[in-house]
Amino acid sequence: MNQFITFIKKEFYHVFRDGKTLLMLFGLPIVQIVLFGFALSNEIKNAKMMILDQAKDASSQQIIERFAASPYFQIEKTINHEAAIEPSFLKGNIKMALILPANLDQDLNHTGTAAVQLLLDASDPNAANTLNGYASSILNSFQQERMLNSKLPLQLTPQIRMLYNPELKGAPTFVPGVMALVLMLVCVLMTSISIVKEKELGTMEILLVSPVNPFLLIIAKAVPYLGLSLINLAIILTLSVTLLDMPIHGSLLLLIAESTLLIITALSLGLLISNVTNSQQAAMLIAILAMMIPTLLFTGFMFPIENMPLPLQWISNLIPAKWYYIIAKSIMIKGLGFAAIWKETLILLGMTVFLLFLSFKKFKTRLE
Amino acid sequence: MEAEKVIQTVDLSKHFGDFIACNAISFEVFKGEIFGFLGANGAGKTTAMKMLCGLSAPSSGKATIAGFDIYKQTEAIKKRIGYMSQKFSLYEDLSVLENIEFFGGIYGLSQQEIKQRGQQLIDQLGLADVAKNMVGSLPLGWKQKLAFSVASLHDPEIIFLDEPTGGVDPVTRRQFWDLIYAASVRGITVFVTTHYMDEAEYCHRVSIMVDGEIKALDTPENLKKQFQVDSMEDVFFELARGAQRLGD
Numbered sequence: 001m002n003q004f005i006t007f008i009k010k011e012f013y014h015v016f017r018d019g020k021t022l023l024m025l026f027g028l029p030i031v032q033i034v035l036f037g038f039a040l041s042n043e044i045k046n047a048k049m050m051i052l053d054q055a056k057d058a059s060s061q062q063i064i065e066r067f068a069a070s071p072y073f074q075i076e077k078t079i080n081h082e083a084a085i086e087p088s089f090l091k092g093n094i095k096m097a098l099i100l101p102a103n104l105d106q107d108l109n110h111t112g113t114a115a116v117q118l119l120l121d122a123s124d125p126n127a128a129n130t131l132n133g134y135a136s137s138i139l140n141s142f143q144q145e146r147m148l149n150s151k152l153p154l155q156l157t158p159q160i161r162m163l164y165n166p167e168l169k170g171a172p173t174f175v176p177g178v179m180a181l182v183l184m185l186v187c188v189l190m191t192s193i194s195i196v197k198e199k200e201l202g203t204m205e206i207l208l209v210s211p212v213n214p215f216l217l218i219i220a221k222a223v224p225y226l227g228l229s230l231i232n233l234a235i236i237l238t239l240s241v242t243l244l245d246m247p248i249h250g251s252l253l254l255l256i257a258e259s260t261l262l263i264i265t266a267l268s269l270g271l272l273i274s275n276v277t278n279s280q281q282a283a284m285l286i287a288i289l290a291m292m293i294p295t296l297l298f299t300g301f302m303f304p305i306e307n308m309p310l311p312l313q314w315i316s317n318l319i320p321a322k323w324y325y326i327i328a329k330s331i332m333i334k335g336l337g338f339a340a341i342w343k344e345t346l347i348l349l350g351m352t353v354f355l356l357f358l359s360f361k362k363f364k365t366r367l368e
Numbered sequence: 369m370e371a372e373k374v375i376q377t378v379d380l381s382k383h384f385g386d387f388i389a390c391n392a393i394s395f396e397v398f399k400g401e402i403f404g405f406l407g408a409n410g411a412g413k414t415t416a417m418k419m420l421c422g423l424s425a426p427s428s429g430k431a432t433i434a435g436f437d438i439y440k441q442t443e444a445i446k447k448r449i450g451y452m453s454q455k456f457s458l459y460e461d462l463s464v465l466e467n468i469e470f471f472g473g474i475y476g477l478s479q480q481e482i483k484q485r486g487q488q489l490i491d492q493l494g495l496a497d498v499a500k501n502m503v504g505s506l507p508l509g510w511k512q513k514l515a516f517s518v519a520s521l522h523d524p525e526i527i528f529l530d531e532p533t534g535g536v537d538p539v540t541r542r543q544f545w546d547l548i549y550a551a552s553v554r555g556i557t558v559f560v561t562t563h564y565m566d567e568a569e570y571c572h573r574v575s576i577m578v579d580g581e582i583k584a585l586d587t588p589e590n591l592k593k594q595f596q597v598d599s600m601e602d603v604f605f606e607l608a609r610g611a612q613r614l615g616d
Contacts, residue, residue, distance in 0.1 A: 006469065007473075007474065017502075202454075205451070207474070
C-alpha cells in the first residue's frame with residue numbers, strides 16, 4: 001500500500017510540474033466544449049429575409065409582425081415588386097422570401113384559404129429545410145389564432161411536436177457528444193503519454209528492475225488522471241449547463257457515475273496504447289488517429305449512424321463514446337433512469353474490463 | 369575460507385534470431401568484489417547485464433544472483449539488487465529529496481528509514497543546499513553520484529552499473545569511484561561496465577567480452593602479465609583487435 005501511495009504521489013508531481021500537460025488537461029476541454037458547443041449547432045438565427053407584401057391589409061401586417069418578432073429571422077426589406085427578390089438571392093443577401101398575395105384578408109375571411117409563397121435558397125439544403133420549418137410554424141400559429149376568431153368550420157391542420165427538444169435547440173444534441181469526445185480525447189491522450197514517457201526517459205528500466213508490481217505500476221499511472229478527469233467532468237458539466245443551456249433532466253449522480261465509467265474506459269485505452277508503443281509521438285499519433293477520428297465519426301452526434309452503410313454501423317458499435325452518448329442523452333435530455341440504460345452501461349463496462357486486461361497482458365515486465 | 373559467490377553464470381546465452389548477442393558466458397563474482405565487465409560497443413555487455421538484472425530473458429544457460437535463480441526467483445532477486453542504467457534515470461522533474469522518497473518507497477523502506485538514509489546520503493554527497501532543487505537542474509556529475517546513491521539506498525547485495533561515468537569529468541569520475549569503493553567496503557558487490565581503461569585498473573577483477581564471448585577474466589595485474597603489456601588499455605587492444613563485429 002505504501003508503495004502505491006508513493007507512486008501516486010510521484011505521478012501527481014509529474015502532472016503538476018508540467019505546465020503543458022496541465023494546460024492540455026484543463027484548457028482543451030474548455031476550448032472544445034465552447035467551440036463545439038457553439039460551432040456545431042444547426043440552429044439558425046437571424047436569417048435574413050424579404051417580404052413582398054401585395055396585400056397591405058390587417059392580416060399581412062400581423063404575419064409580418066410575427067416574422068419580425070421571431071429570433072430566427074431578420075427582415076431585410078419589405079418590397080413592392082417581385083423583381084427585387086431574385087437579385088437579392090443571387091447576391092446572397094437573403095436566405096428566404098415570403099410573398100403575401102393581394103386580398104389576403106378578404107380571402108381568409110370569405111373562403112378560409114389563402115396561398116402564401118415561401119422562397120428559400122436551397123443551395124444550402126439543410127439551412128433551407130430548417131428555415132422552412134421555422135417559417136411554417138410561424139404561419140401555422142397565425143392560422144390557428146385566426147381560426148379561433150372565425151365562424152368558419154374548424155379546419156384540421158397537422159401539428160408537429162418536436163419531442164424532448166421542442167425548440168430544436170442545438171445544444172441538447174451536441175453537448176453529450178462533445179462531452180464524450182472531450183473526455184475520451186483528454187483521458188486517452190494523457191495516459192497514453194504517461195507510460196511511454198518513462199520508457200523514453202529510461203526510468204522504466206529502473207522500475208522494472210525494482211520489486212514494484214507491474215499491476216500496481218499501471219493502476220498508479222491511471223489514478224491521478226482519473227482524479228483530474230473528474231474535475232474536468234465538473235468543469236464540462238458546469239459549462240454545458242450555464243453557457244450552453246444544457247438541461248440535466250435525469251439524476252446528476254447517475255450521470256457522474258456513467259461519466260466516470262467512460263473515463264475509466266478511456267484511461268484503459270490510453271494505458272493500452274502506452275504499453276504497445278515506444279515513443280511519445282507514436283502514442284499520440286495512435287491516440288489521435290485511432291481514437292479521436294473514429295469517435296468524431298461514429299459517436300452519432302455529428303453524423304447519424306442510422307444513415308451509414310451497415311458495415312460502418314457495426315464498426316460504430318466498437319466506439320465506447322457511442323454508448324456513452326446514448327447514456328448521456330437519455331439521462332440529460334430524456335431524464336431516464338438506470339433501468340433504461342443498463343444495457344449500454346454493461347457494454348461500456350465490458351469494454352473497460354477487456355481493455356484493462358489487454359493492457360496488463362501487453363505490459364512487458366521484461367524489456368527485450 | 370572460500371568467498372561467497374553472489375553471481376554465478378553457466379553457459380548463459382542470448383539470441384536475437386540468428387544473432388548471438390551473448391554466447392555461453394560463464395563466470396563468478398564474489399561478495400564485496402568490484403567486478404569490471406569490459407568490452408567494445410556491441411560486444412554484448414549490456415545484454416548480459418540485462419539478463420542478470422531480469423530485464424531480459426536468457427535464451428539458454430543458468431545463472432544465480434544472490435543465490436536465487438534468474439528464471440524462477442526474479443522477485444527475490446529484484447529486492448536484492450540495485451541498478452543504474454546507461455541513461456540517466458532519476459526523475460528530472462522531482463527534487464533530490466522526492467527522488468529519494470520515491471525510490472525508497474518502491475523498495476519498501478519505511479518512512480523512518482527513508483528519512484534517515486536519505487539525510488545520510490545527502491550529507492555524504494554534500495547536496496544539503498540543493499536537496500529541494502529539481503534533479504534536472506543539477507550538473508551531470510552530481511546527478512550520476514546521486515543516481516548511484518539512490519540505487520544503493522535499499523542496501524542491495526549487488527549493484528549493477530551500466531557505464532555509469534559516461535560523459536563525466538575526471539575529477540567527478542574519481543569521486544564516483546570513491547563511492548564505489550565505499551560500497552564495496554560495506555560488503556556490496558559492484559558489477560560495472562565501462563569504456564574507461566583507467567577505471568578497469570580500479571576493479572578487483574575484470575572480464576573482457578569480444579563478440580559475445582568472455583575472452584579474458586582475471587585481476588588487472590594478472591591480465592597485464594599474461595599479455596605482457598603495461599596497461600589495461602593494451603590488454604583491451606590485444607583482445608578487441610580480433611573482433612568481428614563492428615562497434616555500434
